[in-house]
Amino acid sequence: xxxxxxxxxxxxxxxxxxxxxxxxxxxxxxxxxxxxxxxxxxxxxxxxxxxxxxxxxxxxxxxxxxxxxxxxxxxxxxxxxxxxxxxxxxxxxxxxxxxxxxxxxxxxxxxxxxxxxxxxxxxxxxxxxxxxxxxxxxxxxxxxxxxxxxxxxxxxxxxxxxx
Amino acid sequence: xxxxxxxxxxxxxxxxxxxxxxxxxxxxxxxxxxxxxxxxxxxxxxxxxxxxxxxxxxxxxxxxxxxxxxxxxxxxxxxxxxxxxxxxxxxxxxxxxxxxxxxxxxxxxxxxxxxxxxxxxxx
Numbered sequence: 120x121x122x123x124x125x126x127x128x129x130x131x132x133x134x135x136x137x138x139x140x141x142x143x144x145x146x147x148x149x150x151x152x153x154x155x156x157x158x159x160x161x162x163x164x165x166x167x168x169x170x171x172x173x174x175x176x177x178x179x180x181x182x183x184x185x186x187x188x189x190x191x192x193x194x195x196x197x198x199x200x201x202x203x204x205x206x207x208x209x210x211x212x213x214x215x216x217x218x219x220x221x222x223x224x225x226x227x228x229x230x231x232x233x234x235x236x237x238x239x240x241x242x243x244x245x246x247x248x249x250x251x252x253x254x255x256x257x258x259x260x261x262x263x264x265x266x267x268x269x270x271x272x273x274x275x276x277x278x279x280x281x282x
Numbered sequence: 283x284x285x286x287x288x289x290x291x292x293x294x295x296x297x298x299x300x301x302x303x304x305x306x307x308x309x310x311x312x313x314x315x316x317x318x319x320x321x322x323x324x325x326x327x328x329x330x331x332x333x334x335x336x337x338x339x340x341x342x343x344x345x346x347x348x349x350x351x352x353x354x355x356x357x358x359x360x361x362x363x364x365x366x367x368x369x370x371x372x373x374x375x376x377x378x379x380x381x382x383x384x385x386x387x388x389x390x391x392x393x394x395x396x397x398x399x400x401x402x403x404x405x
Contacts, residue, residue, distance in 0.1 A: 195390050201331060
């Protein structure tokens with residue numbers, strides 16, 4: 120004789136459903152209700168997500184932030200070399216003025232301007248402004264184009280001054 | 283209880299989020315001041331940069347810049363680690379290493395500025 124399955128009672132369902140919602144996992148939720156575990160789509164996944172300016176700039180904000188974190192190490196290295204005296208400073212300056220150093224500095228140049236402009240965009244959102252489609256897209260493009268323009272301005276300023 | 287205290291599952295409420303915004307706002311003038319100052323110096327040779335940085339107000343602002351920059355950058359990198367490092371052990375370890383690295387980078391930078399400001403006064 121097969122053991123009779125106990126039907127879930129209302130009280131059980133309440134407790135379990137709260138647990139399921141806390142877990143926030145469709146598989147766990149299904150197992151609680153003795154349903155076949157099926158992986159359901161939980162959020163727009165990278166594979167089906169249409170690329171647009173919003174998510175592109177969001178990713179770029181994080182990438183430039185990570186790049187600038189490395190820039191902080193370079194800044195510290197430069198300051199330490201300055202404190203160390205002329206010999207250590209010249210060796211640091213030689214690196215930054217070399218081809219590799221200049222390319223990296225150009226990258227940080229863009230990363231800085233983009234992170235700054237897009238960061239200001241984020242601050243406006245935090246203040247509850249600029250959420251509508253048009254200002255959101257316009258400010259996004261302004262951040263990208265502004266960052267490119269300012270990067271080129273700095274590069275154009277520095278380039279003739281390189282010895 | 284956590285609801286009463288207004289804290290989320292991370293147990294720090296809005297502290298992290300708010301600190302990130304405050305440092306972001308502070309960094310707008312600080313970074314622009316630093317960049318424009320360096321770009322408008324007559325040159326970036328040792329003597330010029332040292333003379334510039336050893337002025338007390340320059341040194342003070344540079345210390346502020348490195349301190350706030352380190353804090354802001356740490357907050358951001360911490361979120362990246364928390365997002366992508368999934369196993370608890372690795373997460374704790376990498377957050378610890380990250381914190382050490384940031385204190386090292388920030389501390390070295392600030393110490394270097396102080397050396398320039400105070401060290402050369404006696405020469």
